[in-house]
Amino acid sequence: MTVQVPPTGLSTPERRVVFLDVDGTYLTHTGVAPDSARRAVAEARAVGHLVLLCTGRSPSELVALDDGSFDGVVAGAGAYAALADGTVVRHETIAPELLGRLLDLLDELGAAYLLETNGGLYGTPDAPATFERLLRGDEPDVELGPGLTDLVARVRTGVGIRRDDVNKVMLLDSPVPLDEVRAVVGDTMTVLRSSTARLGPRSAEIQTRGVHKGVAVEAVLSHLGVPRDASVGFGDGLNDVEMLRYVGVGVAMGGAHPDAVAAADWTTGRPEEDGLAVAFARLGLTTSA
Incomplete structure (x- = not known):
């Protein structure tokens, strides 16, 4: 240490x-x-x-x-x-027009993502499985603490996720380099590599610039x-x-x-x-x- x-x-x-x-x-x-x-x-x-x-x-x-x-x-x-x-x-929260522009891009890419709100965590159909896979990484049998298992359990899918109460978007294991996402939305939004290290280098936190x-x-x-x-x-x-x-x-x-x-x-x-x-x-x- x-x-x-x-x-x-x-x-x-x-x-x-x-x-x-x-x-x-x-x-x-x-x-x-x-x-x-x-x-x-x-x-x-x-x-x-x-x-x-x-x-x-x-x-x-x-x-x-x-x-x-x-x-x-x-x-x-x-x-x-x-x-x-x-x-x-x-x-x-993220302005609806900015969020729509971002989600159009992510849907076109076929990306898994989560929308983070004060009231819930909403994701694409493949988001929970992708989220858990990334958290476990190369240790599929690792015991995750309640601070992480609770997150996966709370993801809601099958509901409308084009919302007006989104604080931040979590992109999971992007199918393209993050710079390609920045090239499209970087004028109005920041795209940072995820602060949760286990999610890997192609996961990102995306929110309103500033x-x-x-x-x-x-x-x-x-x-x-x-x-x-x-x-x-x-x-x-x-x-x-x-x-x-x-x-x-x-x-x-x-x-x-x-x-x-x-x-x-x-x-x-x-x-x-x-x-x-x-x-x-x-x-x-x-x-x-």
Whole structure:
């Protein structure tokens, strides 16, 4: 485990707002939250810090984690943000005309994809099987944690998926290089390689250009009246880059994408190496790793 620690921790002992990516950060890549991570979040909250999930998933994909352990959520990679008391800070869905243009392309390609909304996860007929196959990768017998098995079980097919409440589209194992998708929709939408590493290099997260975790973090801090330098962010994927750049202290997890590492102030270990707990302790958010 490689840990790069700043000369000092946070500049003051005041309350911090922590933004925590899910897959590859709070959860391992097989969908399990290490006990050390659960304890670190609970201890940080117990002493007055706020801890929010900050994920590419939409709220409908977070049911397995919705147990009162967090103070709010940034979801849909910045499309949605809400506090635990139900206050919605922001919500920006994909405009129907943009979504239609994208889905026309994906249908023409014969691609499997998922539409992520606050109320449900909707997919093409082949999406659930493709999703599970990719999650298992070259380990067909691997035991996936509830954080991932719940996702597959929640995919709804056979219903109208041309919707007006879509936060983000998940393209699964694209039949063409992602650059070909970008060439068609890149003027209005961003096409990022999926932040869930197990989905592979041809899976992508697609959403309205200009919507990202950084703008949602800014909105949450403004709503709370908390200065930027009192925020901390943890992440590992491409959709974490703007968040890691924006927060007062950005921490990249072990195994993070190089762009996430470059955007962060320092790095910690992987989730399964207790990387989150180590970083919480180093920053003074908790008293022990």
